[in-house]
Amino acid sequence: xxxxxxxxxxxxxxxxxxxxxxxxxxxxxxxxxxxxxxxxxxxxxxxxxxxxxxxxxxxxxxxxxxxxxxxxxxxxxxxxxxxxxxxxxxxxxxxxxxxxxxxxxxxxxxxxxxxxxxxxxxxxxxxxxxx
Amino acid sequence: xxxxxxxxxxxxxxxxxxxxxxxxxxxxxxxxxxxxxxxxxxxxxxxxxxxxxxxxxxxxxxxxxxxxxxxxxxxxxxxxxxxxxxxxxxxxxxxxxxxxxxxxxxxxxxxxxxxxxxxx
Numbered sequence: 001x002x003x004x005x006x007x008x009x010x011x012x013x014x015x016x017x018x019x020x021x022x023x024x025x026x027x028x029x030x031x032x033x034x035x036x037x038x039x040x041x042x043x044x045x046x047x048x049x050x051x052x053x054x055x056x057x058x059x060x061x062x063x064x065x066x067x068x069x070x071x072x073x074x075x076x077x078x079x080x081x082x083x084x085x086x087x088x089x090x091x092x093x094x095x096x097x098x099x100x101x102x103x104x105x106x107x108x109x110x111x112x113x114x115x116x117x118x119x120x121x122x123x124x125x126x127x128x129x130x131x
Numbered sequence: 132x133x134x135x136x137x138x139x140x141x142x143x144x145x146x147x148x149x150x151x152x153x154x155x156x157x158x159x160x161x162x163x164x165x166x167x168x169x170x171x172x173x174x175x176x177x178x179x180x181x182x183x184x185x186x187x188x189x190x191x192x193x194x195x196x197x198x199x200x201x202x203x204x205x206x207x208x209x210x211x212x213x214x215x216x217x218x219x220x221x222x223x224x225x226x227x228x229x230x231x232x233x234x235x236x237x238x239x240x241x242x243x244x245x246x247x248x249x250x251x
Contacts, residue, residue, distance in 0.1 A: 049221070066214070070171070
């Protein structure tokens, strides 16, 4: 994974902007759950795609977007766990710790699955270009 | 009239930005599969949830966190669709237009899912 200062700065601005926007929405919108939608804005994916598209090719940017979908499934399971634990355990800190543990193991399994899929897609692309 | 102070917004901007940047650095340092997993660390969500602790306490903190998480869950479902759409659109229209179309899709899809799920 290549990471330079520009990449890091773009991720910082996008990530920070999203959290700040979520806070503003929390203050403006009476419905706190609707403001939560903005906490899931795909800021990190957008930053990664911009960097790949700008310094690489559209194919690389497309692969990054596809790879990000596996991470997002893990994040969805993490948030689902957090909601469940907050509802049933009524303990804020413990709920977040359990959600992060579940995130790690689910992301690991899903990443393995998607990497296998990406490998097959790349193989097919390679075969097409060889012909 | 809205009365929002700048310093809490700035604090959250720095907090969220740092969380994303640190997770990217961890991903880079670990490398391989573990690095790939940390590249998708839910830093923005976590920063938003932890940021609530600055304003709320006890049962109110738990309630607001739960509500924010329910919204984030909707956003995450829209994220998966957005990422898959981005992968397709980028190959078809190039990365700039492809990413723009995917983000527009997210902006339409997330509120649609939210209002369908919570308001019906």
